Each structure stands twice: as C-alpha cells, then as structure tokens.
Amino acid sequence: MPRKGMRSIFFKSSSPSPSSSPSSSIPPSSPSRTFSETLMDENFEIAESLITKWDSDTSSYAKITSLFHEDRHEANRYLNSVRDLQSAMQHLITQNAASGKLVRGQNLMQMAMHRLEKEFYQLLSINRACLDPESVSASSSRSSAARSSVSDLEDDESEDEFRAAGESISEVERVSATAMADLKAIADCMISSGYGKECVKIYKIIRKSIIDEALYHLGHERLSLSQAQKMDWEVMELKIKNWLNAVKVAMKTLFYGERILCDRVFSASASIRESCYDEISKEAAISLFGFPEIVAKCKKSPEKMFRTLDMYEAIASLWPDIESIFSDESTLAVRSQAVTSLIKLGEAVRTTLTDFETAIQKESSKTAVPGGGVHPLTRYAMNYISFLTDYCGVLADIVADWPLTVQAPLPESYFGSPESDDSPITVRIAWLILVLLCKLDGKAEHHKDVALSYLFLANNLQYVVVKVRTSNLKLLLGDDWVAKHEAKVKQYAANYERMGWSKVFASLPEDPTAEISPEQARECFKKFNAAFDEAYRKQSTWVVSDPKLRDEIKISVAKKLGPAYRDFYEKNQAGLRQLVGSESFVRYAPDDLGNYLSDLFFGTGVGGSVSSSSSVSHSRGRHRG
Structure with missing residues (x-):
C-alpha cells in the first residue's frame, strides 16, 4: 500500500536543508542532516508519543483499557508506529551504531512489546467464545473475503470492505474474523520485531487449554490399557460411542478450526506456524487416535466386532482430513498414531472373525430343535453375518491381504469353487456361511426321525437363503448363489416329503x-x-x-x-x-x-x-x- 511503501523507502537529499539543525547523533564532519534522518526523528517522536500513552506502567488509563477494543484506528497507528520505530532503529545502526537514540528506541520497543503481549493475551481471552473452533471453521468457509479484507490493519478502507463482505455472515463470525485479523496484526508486528517467542508462548497456553477442554466436553478421556482391560463391556461401549462422536467433531471442527486460526495468526512465519500448531494439538490428537489402539488390544469377542469396525470406519473415512490437518513434519506422530490404530483395529477384526468361525465349529449343543425348526445358532450366525455386510467397505480393506486358507476343498454341494474374480470379502462371507451349513448338517443327526432331519435342514437353509436374499449379502454372493441354495431347499423338502409320507402313499x-x-x-x-x-x-x-x-x-x-x-x-x-x-x-x-x-x-x-x-x-x- 502507498503509505506503507513510502515509509520503507529512504533516500538522501541532494542539497542541505535550510531548516536543518545540528544533531548530536550527526558526525561533526556532516554539514547538514539528510531528509531520511529528519524522517527518522519524526518516527521516533510519533512512536514515543503513542507507546508512552499506552504504557500500563505510567498510565492508569492504559492499565484498564484495551487498545484494540477501545479504538481500532488508534491500534492501527500504534502498530504502524512500532514498525516505523523498528525501521528507524535499523537505519540508525547502519549510520551510527553508537547513537544514544538506539538505547531510547530499544526501551520504547520493549514497552511496545509488553503492551502488545497484553493486547494479544486479552484478545485471545476476551474472544475465547467467538474464537472457538466451530466459529473459526464456519467463518473460514463463509467469510474468507471478509477476513482477508481486515487481515491488515494498515488500510482504513479495509474495514469498509469488511463491513460490505460481512453482511452475509453472523455476528459471531464477524467478531471471530475481526479478532483473527487483530491477532494476526499483533503477531506479525511482534515476530518482525524479534519478539515472536513471547507471542507464541501466550498463544500456546491459551489455545492448548481450549483443545483439551473441548475434547473433555465431547466425552473423550485419556485411558490406559490396564484401565481399559478392567472395564465392563457396557462401560467401554459407552466410551467408544463417545469417541466416535468426538473424533468426527474434532476433525471436522476442533482441529480444523485450530489449524485455520493458527495458520492465519502466524501466517508471517511458516516455522512458527508449524511448531505452534504441533505443540497445541499433538498431545490431544495422539490421545484421541490412541484410544482405538487401546480398545483393539483388549479381550475380543464377536459382540465387540461391530464397535471395532465403527472405529476403523471412522478413522478410514477421516483419513483425508487427518492428512490435510496434520500435514506438517512436526505432526507426523499424529498420522503415525492414526495408522497404528487402523492396523491394530484391522488385526482385531481378523482375530474376531477367526474366533467367530471357531465358535460355530465348536458349538456343542446336542439337543434337537423342537419340531425341526430354525436352530438358534442359525439365527445368531446369519444375523451376525448380515450385519457384517453393513461394513463391506472397511471389511474389504481389512481382508484384502488375508487369503482364506482351509484344510479341505470347499464342498461343491454348498459353495462350489470360488470364482477367480470373487473379492476376498465375498469368499470370506461365503466361507462363514458354509461353515454354518456344515455344522447344521451335523445337527440334523440329532433328530431321530429321518423325515424330521430333512425338514430341519430345509427350515434352516431357507432361513439362510431368505436372510441372504433380503440383505446386502445378496450383493456380495449374487443371484447364482441364491438360486443354488433355493434348489437345495427344494431338495431337502422333497426328501422330507418322500420319507415322511412314503407309508401313506404306499x-x-x-x-x-x-x-x-x-x-x-x-x-x-x-x-x-x-x-x-x-x-x-x-x-x-x-x-x-x-x-x-x-x-x-x-x-x-x-x-x-x-x-x-x-x-x-x-x-x-x-x-x-x-x-x-x-x-x-x-x-x-x-x-x-x-x-x-x-x-x-x-x-x-x-x-x-x-x-x-x-x-x-x-x-x-x-x-x-
């Protein structure tokens, strides 16, 4: 902008100024002061006037009043004066490093930085509500034009642009955008003046506490493996539900909003921006994404499978956000933790599927089902398997590199040879159903009447077929599978009819x-x-x-x-x-x-x-x- 540009340009006058007066800082050999030196003096005077006016140690008014809240035009002038003071000091160093004005300027700069630290802290604290991640992320998506128009306090016209662009956003978003712009302006000034460390320290303390509190209110709490292993499943399941809600809100709002805020406030320095976000978010994010790993290491059972799949699906679906938000090298640990949890959850699912198959094979009840009806094992297993199809996407991921190995060829009468283009999840589901049907064959022998044993097989296979036909299982197994097994039901029914009514026909x-x-x-x-x-x-x-x-x-x-x-x-x-x-x-x-x-x-x-x-x-x- 013109005003700022002119102040950054220094040039020497070709002739002495008649109004110039000798200065103690000018060497005796210099016949007159240059235009730039005169300008430096003015900058010192303006800076001293504003900085001392807002010095809390010398002014009662400044002690109880916020510069940015009281008069944003004054705040604009204050920041400009600090920048000009810095430029003047840099110019003096090149001309006369022993100048007494440098000491005076350094004292003024320290006063200014102390004031800006206070303003930065107040802006973060007072605007805590409107700088919550939800408001920040909302204003990011709907009012970027408004934010950008006030990102630099040096142009008075920017506020008019902001007001025009802000007509479509809410009051909270408007205040949020203004606060972000003010924080950015202070951070830019402090970083350029060599006081970035003090600014970052304040920011980290306040914003880290906001992330920790937000996760706590979302229901996520840090848990050790020993604590998790001692919990009843009902308690653990409630914690998993809380986590499933928390991780979605955290990625879509909390960490996303904090990333936007941090990037905007510290846009002047990529290294500060990266290290700052790392320190305020990494610990909380690692705790959040570490929870599924803890759950995956706990005792497994078929009933816990679906919550395990829920967590796997949540991380997998959020992976693009995780990569985007935690993209810096400093936050690699967060991405690594998310990947580790995915791996552990996948291993837990594979173990549970194996246990489920083993449980079917080892089911040892020898009591015949009254009337040859549907066996409880059939109902349980098929309902379980049909629920698995709700997770086809993640299951396909999990079993993709887990080939099915069996001791004997798959019986043609039930399954036929797997097609070469069958997906691993199709083969795995078909195999589980086959294991069930083979088990039911053995249970049919518990019925002493041969006709009743065939009726038992017809009933149970019909239940299986209907479950496949009316669920997502059909999409996996296909029409041919259904047709083959429907024909098998008719065969069982015909055998029942032949054995049950043969004496009557004869x-x-x-x-x-x-x-x-x-x-x-x-x-x-x-x-x-x-x-x-x-x-x-x-x-x-x-x-x-x-x-x-x-x-x-x-x-x-x-x-x-x-x-x-x-x-x-x-x-x-x-x-x-x-x-x-x-x-x-x-x-x-x-x-x-x-x-x-x-x-x-x-x-x-x-x-x-x-x-x-x-x-x-x-x-x-x-x-x-």
Whole structure:
C-alpha cells in the first residue's frame, strides 16, 4: 500500500536543508542532516508519543483499557508506529551504531512489546467464545473475503470492505474474523520485531487449554490399557460411542478450526506456524487416535466386532482430513498414531472373525430343535453375518491381504469353487456361511426321525437363503448363489416329503382306479387310516417357520395325496357297502385330508392322534379329532 511503501523507502537529499539543525547523533564532519534522518526523528517522536500513552506502567488509563477494543484506528497507528520505530532503529545502526537514540528506541520497543503481549493475551481471552473452533471453521468457509479484507490493519478502507463482505455472515463470525485479523496484526508486528517467542508462548497456553477442554466436553478421556482391560463391556461401549462422536467433531471442527486460526495468526512465519500448531494439538490428537489402539488390544469377542469396525470406519473415512490437518513434519506422530490404530483395529477384526468361525465349529449343543425348526445358532450366525455386510467397505480393506486358507476343498454341494474374480470379502462371507451349513448338517443327526432331519435342514437353509436374499449379502454372493441354495431347499423338502409320507402313499394301490374286491378295498382303507394317523400324529408338532416354504410343502403333499385318495375313495366307497360294518373303515372323505394338512407345521401339536371315531359323515367339516 502507498503509505506503507513510502515509509520503507529512504533516500538522501541532494542539497542541505535550510531548516536543518545540528544533531548530536550527526558526525561533526556532516554539514547538514539528510531528509531520511529528519524522517527518522519524526518516527521516533510519533512512536514515543503513542507507546508512552499506552504504557500500563505510567498510565492508569492504559492499565484498564484495551487498545484494540477501545479504538481500532488508534491500534492501527500504534502498530504502524512500532514498525516505523523498528525501521528507524535499523537505519540508525547502519549510520551510527553508537547513537544514544538506539538505547531510547530499544526501551520504547520493549514497552511496545509488553503492551502488545497484553493486547494479544486479552484478545485471545476476551474472544475465547467467538474464537472457538466451530466459529473459526464456519467463518473460514463463509467469510474468507471478509477476513482477508481486515487481515491488515494498515488500510482504513479495509474495514469498509469488511463491513460490505460481512453482511452475509453472523455476528459471531464477524467478531471471530475481526479478532483473527487483530491477532494476526499483533503477531506479525511482534515476530518482525524479534519478539515472536513471547507471542507464541501466550498463544500456546491459551489455545492448548481450549483443545483439551473441548475434547473433555465431547466425552473423550485419556485411558490406559490396564484401565481399559478392567472395564465392563457396557462401560467401554459407552466410551467408544463417545469417541466416535468426538473424533468426527474434532476433525471436522476442533482441529480444523485450530489449524485455520493458527495458520492465519502466524501466517508471517511458516516455522512458527508449524511448531505452534504441533505443540497445541499433538498431545490431544495422539490421545484421541490412541484410544482405538487401546480398545483393539483388549479381550475380543464377536459382540465387540461391530464397535471395532465403527472405529476403523471412522478413522478410514477421516483419513483425508487427518492428512490435510496434520500435514506438517512436526505432526507426523499424529498420522503415525492414526495408522497404528487402523492396523491394530484391522488385526482385531481378523482375530474376531477367526474366533467367530471357531465358535460355530465348536458349538456343542446336542439337543434337537423342537419340531425341526430354525436352530438358534442359525439365527445368531446369519444375523451376525448380515450385519457384517453393513461394513463391506472397511471389511474389504481389512481382508484384502488375508487369503482364506482351509484344510479341505470347499464342498461343491454348498459353495462350489470360488470364482477367480470373487473379492476376498465375498469368499470370506461365503466361507462363514458354509461353515454354518456344515455344522447344521451335523445337527440334523440329532433328530431321530429321518423325515424330521430333512425338514430341519430345509427350515434352516431357507432361513439362510431368505436372510441372504433380503440383505446386502445378496450383493456380495449374487443371484447364482441364491438360486443354488433355493434348489437345495427344494431338495431337502422333497426328501422330507418322500420319507415322511412314503407309508401313506404306499398304502394306496399303485393305480387308484383299478378294479379290486370290497375286501381288498377295506384292507387298503385300513392301511391308509393307520399310515395317515401315524404321519399326522408325528407331524402335528413339526414346524416350518417360513410361510412360503410351509405353503409349498403342504401344496406339494396335497397334490400328490389328494387326487390319488379321491380316485380310490370314489371308486371303492360304494362297493364297501356290500360288506356289513365296512363303512367304519372309511374314516376320511377326500376333503378331510386338506383340512388335516392345513393344520400341520405350526408346531402346536393340536392334532395329536386322529380319533378312530371320525366318520365320513363329518367329511365336510373341519375335523381335528
């Protein structure tokens, strides 16, 4: 700017000034004083006037009043006078290093620096609320033009520009931007005057306490490994939730805002800026990013997996911010801690996945599930695996360099050979499901009835398929996987049907419409009644949990049994009337069968055994005997 530029230019007059007077600082051999020397004298006088006016040791008014708060134009003049004083002293050193004015100037400079230290401290303290990281980061994104217009107090027009640019920002942001500009102006002046260390010391004390307090209020507290290992999981989980919230706010607002403030205030010196931010933020940031490492080292269990993944995902998603905010060499330790935590969390996830697989394989309950329903292990494992798919992105990262190694080839009947282009996470999830299905195969043997063991397998595989089809698992495993396993469910259901109803089917003639004697018909009805009674009695307590599968099985049995029995019934009912008392052997009308079948697979056992007193006269009613 013109005014500042003129003051930094010194040139000698070509002729003596008639108004010049001798000065003690001018060597006797000099016939007159130069223009620049006259200007230096004026600078000394102006500086002395302003600096002594605002000297707290000599002025009661200055002791209780803030220069920057009271009169910003006066503050502007004060800073300019300090700069001019410094220039004058530098000029004197080149002309006459023994000048008494240098001592006077040094005393004035010390007074000025003492005053500016006080102003710097007051600005940081009084504006603590509006210089909170949230206000700073908000004003950074919305009012950079306003800030830049007041970043230098030397131009009176800048304040008008600031007011114009500041119309769109809030009052808090306006005060924040003004305070930052004032702090920058003081820091620039003190650093250029050789008093940067005093300025930085004040800044570090105040701003470090703000970071520490902010993290405390966000719920983050420093924790040792021994403390963490003694905590109940419920307490630790609460701390993890607090950390997940704290780390996002810290990176998006706290450390980001502090970085902006530090960069702006100490823009005059890259080295000061870097070391200052390092000292106020590094300790807190390392503590923040060290917490996940501590959690990762604690005892692991499948239930803790999801919080571990939450922390991994939080750091991974914030990594661009971490790299940007802690980009300096001095804050390398923060980046290193974040990376270490990621590595440890990844190791914890891999260990937990291995433990989960082992837990499935070692599940040792030998009690058959009542009615052949869905095993608790199936529900637990599939819900767990489906929740894992919510973290596909981070899991893909974690298992990318963790190849699946198994002792035997993957059974074709369940999985088939992995495709060459299958991702590691797809192979890993498919393998966990395969481990579960193999375990369920073994548990099917706990059901002594073969038909019930097939129904158990159909129920459990159907649960698995539905869980895959209705979750993100389908995106991983694909339509082919679903189709193959749906076909396997149908195969299990067909095996159940064959084993569970074979005696009933065999009790009827191979050709239900063939001509047979009344005596033969009576024997067939007798065999059918006994076989159907036994099948119904056993299966009335069996379960098919999935409504779609339940209806499919009922319809399939009814389609095979109903028409055959109806043909036999209609062909032979009239002939039985020739035999005295044979009507009692016809216990089921064709419509009765559908009614009985509709009661099955709810696991209620309402059917029990079919009453021997049932007769054809009840055939049009829903009979439960």
